[in-house]
Amino acid sequence: MNTASGEPVEEKKSLNFLEQLVEEDVKAGKNNGKVHTRFPPEPNGYLHIGHAKAICIDFGMAKDFGGKTNLRFDDTNPAKEETEYVDSIKEDIKWLGFDWDDREFYASDYFEQLYNWAVKIIKAGNAYVDDQSSDTIAEQKGTPTTPGTESPFRNRSVEENLDLFERMKNGEFEEGSKVLRAKIDMASSNMHLRDPLMYRILKKAHHRTGNKWCIYPMYDYAHGQSDYIEGITHSLCTLEFEVHRPLYNWFLEQVYEEGKPKPRQIEFARLNLSYTIMSKRKLLELVKDKHVSGWDDPRMPTLSGMRRRGYTPASIRNFVDTIGVTKTDGVSDVLLLEHSVRDDLNKIAPRVMAVLNPLKMIITNYPEGKTEELETPNNPEDENAGSRMIPFSREIYIEQEDFMIDPPGKFFRLAPGKEVRLKSAFIVRCDDYKMNSTTGEPEEIYCSYFPETRSGGSEANRKVKGTLHWVSVPQALKAEVRLYDRLFSDPEPDGHKDVDFKEFLNPDSLKVSECYVEPGLATAKALEHFQFQRIGYFNVDPDSRPGKLVFNRTVALKDSWAKAGA
RNA sequence: UGUCCUGUGGUGUAAUUGGCAACACGUCUGAUUCUGGAUCAGAAGAGUUCAGGUUCGAGACCUGACAGGACAACCA
Numbered sequence: 010m011n012t013a014s015g016e017p018v019e020e021k022k023s024l025n026f027l028e029q030l031v032e033e034d035v036k037a038g039k040n041n042g043k044v045h046t047r048f049p050p051e052p053n054g055y056l057h058i059g060h061a062k063a064i065c066i067d068f069g070m071a072k073d074f075g076g077k078t079n080l081r082f083d084d085t086n087p088a089k090e091e092t093e094y095v096d097s098i099k100e101d102i103k104w105l106g107f108d109w110d111d112r113e114f115y116a117s118d119y120f121e122q123l124y125n126w127a128v129k130i131i132k133a134g135n136a137y138v139d140d141q142s143s144d145t146i147a148e149q150k151g152t153p154t155t156p157g158t159e160s161p162f163r164n165r166s167v168e169e170n171l172d173l174f175e176r177m178k179n180g181e182f183e184e185g186s187k188v189l190r191a192k193i194d195m196a197s198s199n200m201h202l203r204d205p206l207m208y209r210i211l212k213k214a215h216h217r218t219g220n221k222w223c224i225y226p227m228y229d230y231a232h233g234q235s236d237y238i239e240g241i242t243h244s245l246c247t248l249e250f251e252v253h254r255p256l257y258n259w260f261l262e263q264v265y266e267e268g269k270p271k272p273r274q275i276e277f278a279r280l281n282l283s284y285t286i287m288s289k290r291k292l293l294e295l296v297k298d299k300h301v302s303g304w305d306d307p308r309m310p311t312l313s314g315m316r317r318r319g320y321t322p323a324s325i326r327n328f329v330d331t332i333g334v335t336k337t338d339g340v341s342d343v344l345l346l347e348h349s350v351r352d353d354l355n356k357i358a359p360r361v362m363a364v365l366n367p368l369k370m371i372i373t374n375y376p377e378g379k380t381e382e383l384e385t386p387n388n389p390e391d392e393n394a395g396s397r398m399i400p401f402s403r404e405i406y407i408e409q410e411d412f413m414i415d416p417p418g419k420f421f422r423l424a425p426g427k428e429v430r431l432k433s434a435f436i437v438r439c440d441d442y443k444m445n446s447t448t449g450e451p452e453e454i455y456c457s458y459f460p461e462t463r464s465g466g467s468e469a470n471r472k473v474k475g476t477l478h479w480v481s482v483p484q485a486l487k488a489e490v491r492l493y494d495r496l497f498s499d500p501e502p503d504g505h506k507d508v509d510f511k512e513f514l515n516p517d518s519l520k521v522s523e524c525y526v527e528p529g530l531a532t533a534k535a536l537e538h539f540q541f542q543r544i545g546y547f548n549v550d551p552d553s554r555p556g557k558l559v560f561n562r563t564v565a566l567k568d569s570w571a572k573a574g575a
Numbered sequence: 576u577g578u579c580c581u582g583u584g585g586u587g588u589a590a591u592u593g594g595c596a597a598c599a600c601g602u603c604u605g606a607u608u609c610u611g612g613a614u615c616a617g618a619a620g621a622g623u624u625c626a627g628g629u630u631c632g633a634g635a636c637c638u639g640a641c642a643g644g645a646c647a648a649c650c651a
Contacts, residue, residue, distance in 0.1 A: 023589060051651050086650060143649050150647055154577040157647090188649055198578040200647050209649035228651045252579060252646050276580090283586085289651095331599060333588050335581090338644065342586045345600055355613060390613065421611065430609055464609070476609045543610045570611045 025334040027070065030275055031243055035074060040242045040270040044076035047241050048102070048109075049116075049232065051083045052094035052216070054289040055304040055311040056101045058325065058346070059280040065329040066277065067245055068107040079239055080109035084117050085231045087215040095216070097304070101312040106322045116226075116235050117217045123226050123234055124178065127189060127207060130263045131170045136207060137163055138173040139190050146188070149195070150203055156196035157203045163192065177210055180223045184210045191230075193259065201256045205229055233257040234264065236272040244272045247279040248338060278338040280329075283500045285310050285343060286510055291503065300514060301496070307550075307561050308496040308518050318493060319538055319548035319563030324353040340501065347564050354538055354546045354563065359387045362399060362432070363526040363541035363560075364480050365490060367406035372437060374457045375403040380483070383464065385433035388540075399527050401434050404482040406525050408543075411477050412454055414442065419573075421475035423454070430476045432542065436462035478542040485525035488558035491550065492520040530558065538563070 024032065035042050048067040050056065056064075071078040080102065084090045102109070130136040139146065139162045151157035165173075177187055189208040197203055207230040212223045236244045244257075257274050265271065281287065287310065295301050295309070304311050307318035315325070328349040332341050362385075380402045388394035411422040411429075423429045428438045437456040445452035461468035499505070499513035526541075533539070535551045545565035553559040 023591070025588090029591080049651090053651080083651065089650075146649080147647075152577085152647055155647095185649065200578085203647085206649060211649080225649090227649075232651080248580075249645060250651090254579095278581090331587070335588075337581055337588095339587070342600075345587065348600060351612090360610075385609095389608095389610085419611090432609060434609095436609095469609085473609085475611080478610075540610085540612085543612070566610075566612050568611070573611085 026336065027066070027245065027275060027277055027334050028073065031070060031074060034242070034273070043242055043270065044071055044074035045079070045240055045242045045270065046071045046076065046245060047079040047081050047236065047239060049081045049083045049235075049246075050098050051086070051089075052091060052098060053086075053089040054094060054293060055097050055313055057287060057289075057292065057310045057312065058282065058285075058315065059287045059310075060101075061105060061312060061325050062280040062329050062332070063245075063247070064102060064105055064107060065326055066334060070243065070245065076242070077112065078107070078109060079112040079114055079241070081114040081116065081235060081239065083228070083232060083235075084115055084216065085226050085228060087211060087213040087225065090216055092216050097313060101316075104316060104322055105312065105325065114235075114239060115217055116231050117215060119231070119235055119238055120218060120222055120226070122238060123231060124224075126234060126264050127174065127226075127230075128171065130191070130207075131174060131189075132167055133263065134167060135192050135263060136189055137165050137170050137192055138177065139163075139188050139204075140186065143185065146206075150200065151195070153200060159195050160190070160204065163204070174208075177208070177224050178222070180212070182210055184212050186210065189224075191259070193256075199252060199255055201229065201253055202259070205256060229253055229256050230260055233260050233272065233274075237261060237264065237269070240270045241272045242270050244274040246274060246276055248276045248336065249279070250274065251276045276336070277334050278336055280332070281338065281340040282310065282346065283340050283343050284495045284497050284502070286497070286503050288503065291510060294511075298511075300511065307491070307493050316536070317550065318561055319354075319536075319546060320350050321353050321357075321538070324350040327353065343495070350564050351546065351567070354540065356390055357388075358538040358540040358546055359394065360385075360389070360540045360542050361527055361530060362478050362480050363488075363490075363524055363530075363544065363547070364406040364408055364478065364485075365522065365524045365541075365544060366409040367480075367525055368409045368412055368451060369453045369482065370405050370407050370437070370456055370479070371453060372403050372405070372456050372458045373440065377403055379403065380481070383433050385464075397529060399433070399529070400481045400484045401431075402481045402483055405431070405479045406482060406485060407431075407454075407477050407479050409450075411475075412439070412442075412451060414451065421570075422477060423456075423475070428473050430462075430473050431479050432476050433464050434479070435459060435464075436468075436471060436473055478544075480525045480527055484528045486528055486531055486558065488524055488526050488530070488560055490522055490524045490547070490560045490562065492522065492562045494518050494520075524560075526558070526560075531555070533558065540566075 046067045068078045139160050149158045188206050190204045191207055193202045195203045206227050208224045211225050214220050254274050305313035305317050328346050380400050382398040383401050384396050386396045413424050416424045423439050425439050430436050435458040437458045439456050442451045442454040496518050497513045498515040502510040502513040533549045535549050538548045541547050546563040547560040550559040550561045
């Protein structure tokens with residue numbers, strides 16, 4: 010944008026609350042004005058659209074302030090974590106368009122350091138080994154409204170604690186028989202400060218450290234210290250960690266050395282999407298119980314599922330950008346997401362001819378056996394997209410719903426006696442039709458065409474209300490289409506206390522059928538995007554094979570005719 | 576009956592030393608179109624959860640309600 014004088018005008022976009030806080034820190038010279046963030050997934054599931062928001066924020070914030078972002082796997086629980094998830098997470102972040110360079114870290118890389126710091130905290134008298142069972146510890150925790158009670162082991166000597174903790178590490182005790190706890194305040198109004206666990210005994214192999222350790226640090230202890238080790242300045246996370254912040258800071262103070270970057274935790278609202286569930290546990294349930302074909306089922310809100318469905322990285326980034334960053338948790342409408350894909354695909358997806366529910370049209374005055382090639386633009390929204398040739402002949406398929414024997418007033422399509430344009434071809438008039446005696450539906454329609462109305466021809470400018478897409482019968486390719494719809498029929502499937510979210514599974518979320526597509530699609534590659542003209546955006550499923558094409562519907566085109574309730 | 580956080584059109588957000596509530600999506604008109612798409616023009620829709628207070632002036636500041644969310648895993 011420019012002013013009359015040619016001066017560039019800064020498009021003033023207001024900063025979100027996170028950017029404001031970070032900017033204040035930078036201006037105040039904290040951490041020498043540096044900004045370094047991290048994205049810390051736990052490798053226990055696939056990334057979903059909610060993670061995409063966090064990724065965009067973590068990487069975007071650093072980029073905006075000239076800093077870097079680390080990828081750190083928060084792998085402190087060997088019982089749940091697997092390498093399969095590590096690989097998929099890396100693939101998804103790259104696909105989304107972000108890069109961590111060589112800064113790929115693991116909390117498990119820090120186990121030794123974390124252990125040494127724990128020893129230091131014990132020596133300072135701020136941690137102790139507790140011999141009680143988890144049930145007893147839970148009981149002593151109190152409730153949000155009543156204070157907890159102190160463990161009888163709370164005041165063991167430093168020497169005894171040191172000895173016990175080392176023996177815990179050496180595997181001398183059974184799983185669950187001892188834990189290391191921070192000694193803070195059993196009466197705190199913040200439950201997380203009531204002597205939280207730092208370490209538990211887990212005799213399980215870890216996906217990276219194998220059997221080297223049999224004690225593993227808890228999230229609160231490991232996460233903040235990992236931030237500190239990596240020189241993270243801003244530890245951005247979701248709102249549910251808000252109450253953890255005092256503990257985050259407490260642990261940090263135990264080991265902090267002057268002059269080093271001091272990470273600051275700031276929380277933002279996680280993404281909630283209507284008609285969608287975001288819980289990893291529940292998504293896993295859908296996979297395990299075979300309600301979907303896998304983590305990458307195109308109906309899943311996972312990034313791998315959305316990629317397969319035909320969502321583009323840009324559409325997801327734009328979506329995240331439009332919903333913004335705040336501390337108010339609400340539910341964003343999937344409509345915004347869908348608008349975002351349409352918007353992106355409209356600009357980049359080549360238009361092709363495809364007929365989902367074929368109805369044969371015979372053009373009675375077109376020479377039998379003749380075929381001609383007609384030129385059609387690849388994408389009218391993109392001047393550089395060029396054009397291609399498509400075959401036309403005496404018999405073509407049109408969409409069943411584009412023909413009505415007795416149409417209502419504003420029906421712009423084909424009906425007996427009416428004229429319509431065939432996209433990039435001719436204007437035709439319907440003269441007659443044949444009914445199928447068993448179905449009671451039209452089976453074939455007979456039309457005459459007007460040779461001079463060919464696109465670019467002398468009568469091409471004749472006004473007709475409707476334009477139909479079509480596919481020439483002899484050259485048509487048969488393909489499979491998978492028509493996807495929302496996985497759930499309720500706006501908040503997991504928002505009902507007494508009803509299981511699976512009750513809201515949409516039985517029509519997938520309809521598989523056959524269609525006819527133009528011959529040029531024979532060479533379409535997996536994940537390639539197209540617009541099936543007048544129908545919707547589709548992409549090629551990885552299941553697709555030469556001779557057995559498979560298309561997924563990403564999202565339908567907006568349809569004001571259907572919406573009018575016709 | 577605790578502590579912390581949050582309340583702005585249907586939805587998501589904006590209003591940066593207090594100054595006539597803005598934008599996007601959606602909705603509805605109309606124009607245009609060889610996609611009933613896209614595009615363009617326009618309209619409706621909130622007086623900012625409520626009640627007090629400070630002020631010439633409050634969405635913003637103060638007080639008190641109310642509503643929603645988070646927190647009592649050897650999960651992250």
